[in-house]
Amino acid sequence: MHKIDIFDTTLRDGEQSAGINLNTAEKIEIARQLERFGATIIESGFPAASPGDFDAVQRIAGMVKNSIVTGLARSVKGDIDRAWEALKGAEQPHVHIFLATSPIHMEHKLMQTPDQVVENAIESVKYARKFFPLVQWSAEDASRSEPEFLVHIIQKVIEAGATTINIPDTVGYATPHEYGALFKYIKENVRGIEKVKLSAHCHNDLGMATANTLAAIENGATQIEGTINGIGERAGNVALEEIAVALHIRKQVYGVETDINLGEIKRTSQLVSQLTGSLIQPNKAVVGKNAFAHESGIHQDGMLKNPLTYEIITPELIGDASTELVLGKHSGKHAFKDRAIKMGFDLSDEKLKKAFVEFKKLADRKKQIVEDDLFVLLTDQQIQDKDTPVYELESVQVQYGTANIPTATASAKDPKGEIIHEAATGAGSVEAIFNTLERIVEGKVHILDYRVTSIGKGRDALGEAVINMSYNGETVTGRDVAQDVLEATAKAYLNAVNRQIIKEDQKIPSPVAAG
Ligand SMILES: CC(=O)SCCNC(=O)CCNC(=O)[C@H](O)C(C)(C)COP(=O)(O)OP(=O)(O)OC[C@H]1O[C@@H](n2cnc3c(N)ncnc32)[C@H](O)[C@@H]1OP(=O)(O)O
Numbered sequence: 001m002h003k004i005d006i007f008d009t010t011l012r013d014g015e016q017s018a019g020i021n022l023n024t025a026e027k028i029e030i031a032r033q034l035e036r037f038g039a040t041i042i043e044s045g046f047p048a049a050s051p052g053d054f055d056a057v058q059r060i061a062g063m064v065k066n067s068i069v070t071g072l073a074r075s076v077k078g079d080i081d082r083a084w085e086a087l088k089g090a091e092q093p094h095v096h097i098f099l100a101t102s103p104i105h106m107e108h109k110l111m112q113t114p115d116q117v118v119e120n121a122i123e124s125v126k127y128a129r130k131f132f133p134l135v136q137w138s139a140e141d142a143s144r145s146e147p148e149f150l151v152h153i154i155q156k157v158i159e160a161g162a163t164t165i166n167i168p169d170t171v172g173y174a175t176p177h178e179y180g181a182l183f184k185y186i187k188e189n190v191r192g193i194e195k196v197k198l199s200a201h202c203h204n205d206l207g208m209a210t211a212n213t214l215a216a217i218e219n220g221a222t223q224i225e226g227t228i229n230g231i232g233e234r235a236g237n238v239a240l241e242e243i244a245v246a247l248h249i250r251k252q253v254y255g256v257e258t259d260i261n262l263g264e265i266k267r268t269s270q271l272v273s274q275l276t277g278s279l280i281q282p283n284k285a286v287v288g289k290n291a292f293a294h295e296s297g298i299h300q301d302g303m304l305k306n307p308l309t310y311e312i313i314t315p316e317l318i319g320d321a322s323t324e325l326v327l328g329k330h331s332g333k334h335a336f337k338d339r340a341i342k343m344g345f346d347l348s349d350e351k352l353k354k355a356f357v358e359f360k361k362l363a364d365r366k367k368q369i370v371e372d373d374l375f376v377l378l379t380d381q382q383i384q385d386k387d388t389p390v391y392e393l394e395s396v397q398v399q400y401g402t403a404n405i406p407t408a409t410a411s412a413k414d415p416k417g418e419i420i421h422e423a424a425t426g427a428g429s430v431e432a433i434f435n436t437l438e439r440i441v442e443g444k445v446h447i448l449d450y451r452v453t454s455i456g457k458g459r460d461a462l463g464e465a466v467i468n469m470s471y472n473g474e475t476v477t478g479r480d481v482a483q484d485v486l487e488a489t490a491k492a493y494l495n496a497v498n499r500q501i502i503k504e505d506q507k508i509p510s511p512v513a514a515g
């Protein structure tokens with residue numbers, strides 16, 4: 001199996017994403033992680049672009065030892081000089097010079113004839129080789145260039161001393177078939193091509209960056225370029241984590257390996273997302289939040305019976321925590337029972353059935369069921385098993401007016417069966433209710449979170465109150481529904497207190513954090 005080099009350009013092409021701007025400290029932190037990730041080459045910036053970029057490239061070049069550090073330069077002496085200044089302290093100084101070769105770029109952007117472009121390229125590579133032992137030359141917009149012209153200019157820059165030739169699909173225009181064929185054509189027609197590295201650099205404008213990169217590998221690419229999380233100019237570059245995992249999982253197909261430390265993928269991805277502020281879409285391959293989350297009952301059942309049914313990549317492979325069986329309206333009883341057992345509930349089949357019916361009703365209302373919801377639901381089922389005496393609200397009344405102090409009165413039966421009447425004021429109606437119930441309930445209550453939402457639409461919608469509180473030092477959630485939100489609030493308050501009482505009485509373990 002031969003090795004493919006991984007050229008990471010998160011700090012250069014990745015930083016070209018609209019809205020991303022990394023300072024030197026952030027670039028250094030990412031570079032250190034890219035070294036652990038196992039990038040063969042780290043493109044740390046474009047030294048001629050700004051003093052900040054120069055500084056970052058220079059510092060990374062002096063610091064990174066296990067990866068080659070490079071910087072980008074236009075095909076002009078000034079950029080190459082600046083790159084040398086920044087990179088001369090690197091272990092193996094490497095420069096990346098680019099020059100466009102497509103008719104549209106040569107004529108309308110560079111305003112040079114093809115012959116002038118060839119001369120320019122030769123001159124820059126020769127000049128760079130005076131300083132740099134490693135010179136990568138990129139034919140910008142190669143996929144829209146004339147293949148014959150491409151072969152001609154590549155031949156010339158190899159003769160001038162280029163050590164790597166890069167064939168970028170700069171605007172993400174190529175199809176996998178075309179891109180693969182271009183590599184094949186170059187390999188077959190450029191003399192001495194086997195003596196240099198041949199690199200692929202794909203953009204994702206048509207969503208084909210991963211497929212194109214793999215097509216290049218199938219056709220002789222020995223280096224691939226991309227970014228972490230696929231960030232980059234416009235729709236981004238190929239996501240390196242996708243390539244690394246694809247080559248690993250489908251090694252029988254591609255027959256190549258890389259030095260990527262797959263276990264560092266998740267950490268690297270999160271660091272890049274955090275420092276660039278670029279969020280990862282939940283369904284992103286390999287590193288998206290949902291990449292290892294299974295929601296539907298049939299899949300969850302399969303996963304519980306044998307994870308290979310629906311999991312081709314394990315989260316552990318990329319250094320992620322674990323597979324998640326997300327409970328929602330598409331879940332089935334197998335996953336529901338599994339979660340209940342993991343939470344410490346021992347349910348008979350009959351109770352499981354009842355709990356499952358309630359769970360489906362709740363799941364119809366909520367997008368995602370979290371562990372707290374399940375705890376509320378399952379302790380309800382426990383209530384039916386054993387009669388733990390709890391608080392029962394008899395009545396609640398609130399006086400509110402813009403000129404009055406909000407006052408609540410309430411009556412409730414306590415667990416000993418005594419009716420207690422209390423009243424209290426508050427800054428608003430809700431606080432007045434909380435203060436009144438605090439006088440009724442024995443023990444210490446501290447409200448942590450309180451939310452009201454409407455169930456249904458229109459004037460007659462029901463109000464749902466959810467209260468998360470600490471009761472006698474234990475965190476517990478209560479929920480209730482009523483036509484009036486203040487009544488729902490009072491009931492949810494006692495519901496939370498009652499759950500803790502039931503939990504203690506029936507020795508139910510506390511919920512663990514949702515996975
Ligand atoms: C495909 C890619 O991703 S290429 C990399 C793109 N990245 C960047 O551009 C980020 C950093 N860039 C910058 O900071 C600036 O563009 C600089 C410092 C490089 C140049 O800035 P300016 O001198 O103000 O020029 P500006 O960016 O407006 O225009 C680019 C100039 O470079 C020329 N140019 C473009 N590519 C090349 C090249 N590969 N070799 C030589 N000249 C080039 C353009 O023709 C244009 O020249 P002109 O001024 O004679 O018309």
Ligand SMILES: CC(C)C(=O)C(=O)O
Nearest residue numbers: 098138140141168170
């Ligand atoms: C500089 C080159 C390699 C580039 O980023 C591109 O063509 O997309």
